[in-house]
Amino acid sequence: MLAGSKVLLTGEIGQISRAVIGRFSGACEMWTISPRSHPASREEAPVRVTSLAIDLATDPLDPLPTDFDYVLHFAEASEPRSAAEGLDGNCHAVARVMKHCRNAKAFLHLSSAWVYKPTADPSHAFQETEDLGRNFGDQYAATKITGEAAARAGSLILGVPTVICRANLVYGPAGGSALDNAIDNFIATGEVRAAAETPAYFSPLFENDVADLLEPSLALAAIPPAVVNWCGDETVAWSEIFRHLGRLIDREPTELGPAESDRPSCAQDPALRRSLAGAATTSWKHGVEAVLKARHPRIACRDVA
């Protein structure tokens, strides 16, 4: 689907973006935009990526072509300090990029698992149709809900087939996500900060599995938009991930209290994703082991999995 087509990817620095650039940039004409130029990430990426420094919330989009076949909108304001900043980065930006690329065959809007309304059972796995409404990350979750709304409106107003993908924790050897950072920190200090709820459950998604999901998700794009959970196949407790890592490296994790910014429990139902793209290739145990081996090659690692 993407092979030979012209693709715009926004938010080139995130882990999901890097996984997608790594997989697809060689096969298509890929353009990326992000608020600041990131020469390092451009060096990592294979050829044929054209990167522009554009802040979708504020800059004119004139330098950007309008004839993209597919738009992968991964950019977001992940830590907005006010409603206004969150609306600019998570809602208005969606409208601006959709308007600019109104002839695209499909638009993929990356949303978050943390838009779902919390339930009494922290291990509950949310389906795509369940209720929304959460106050997580100050203005993050609320403005991501307005972002989904913007993508819906764009789809209806401009006639662009759209898919909304609600991502759980994504992690992998490329590093940089909340889970990767926590693993790095555990290796360095032996300490694990608790998630914002205890027990907290997640459905982490390994970076290679993200790239596998991309084309099947784009194929689901519709008017009004389709919604699909981007999550792994398994629900796992945060503390269990670190107990497992502790067994691998023979070190008991020291649990610290949560910080306010940490993510609360949020597991997702992978049924729709599985029906589109098949079973996830990487279990969480193999995934965190892969992170450990790739990012900390000098740490002795037992074979307990």
Next chain:
Amino acid sequence: MLNGKKVLITGHTGRIGEAIAERFAPVCEMWGLARYGREGSWEEAIARGITPVRGSIGRDSFAELPTDFDYVLNIAAAIHPATTQEGIIDNCDGPARLMAHCRNAKAFMHVSTVSVHRYSSEENYVYSEDSPLGAGIGTAYGVSKLAGEGSVRAGSIMLDMPTVICRQNVQYGGTHPDANVFEQVVDRFLETGEVPVPADRKYYCSADYLYDIPDWVEPCLGYAAVPATVVNWCGDEAIDWLELFDHIGWMVGKAPVFVKTDKFPFPNSIQDASRRQSIAGPARTHWREGFRRSLEMRHPELSLRA
């Protein structure tokens, strides 16, 4: 501004929509889009000089609706959606469909709610237009209205359509057949002498008098912009629930018995009226006067102490 113009109003069979239609239908070419589910509402629209078109903004075809409106007043909302998914069809997709259909309008007014904010546990917190957004108290209504704001913000940018979002407080007054929850409490007090109060807090709000709202429509349309602007629609004063019912009790000669409940129907909602005051002037009706008039209209059998 609306004089002689072609205006589309949605949800004009509800309380706020009816008050606005009553004011402006005589001076403009007004079209109504509503479900007309209440018996007689279709005929009422025609009698008022409105051209009615039957339909739901989120679900039905707009084939019978012209596209050349000068102004759109989007007041329709699903107040009790069963789920957020259902609410999003009516309260988020609906406004987008309407904007797409009326894309040449000079301005689009979207009525929203104070429930799009992150609920504060401070009982006298004042919500300004810039206060944090959130899931309100977690109802499907509040969340789907938050999505609705995202939808019209996007529509404004994509269609280059000046848009204003008006965040409504609790309104009261008038003889509309759908008594709102506020008036149901007043009626229950008149009947039983009892007034529910929240068990865990003192309740305050900035209720607005229904017939003041039409005063704000043209100034708010004039304030519409790209990206969308926001104006609180609320009274000028914070109302203390106990004081309100002491006053109503004084007018009708009956002392209220306050009964604590865990199921008090309103979240606290004092709103900052200053932006609305700066563009539309002070609210005409103070709450003491507004509740008097509301009682006179709805209960003409009572003789009120002056």
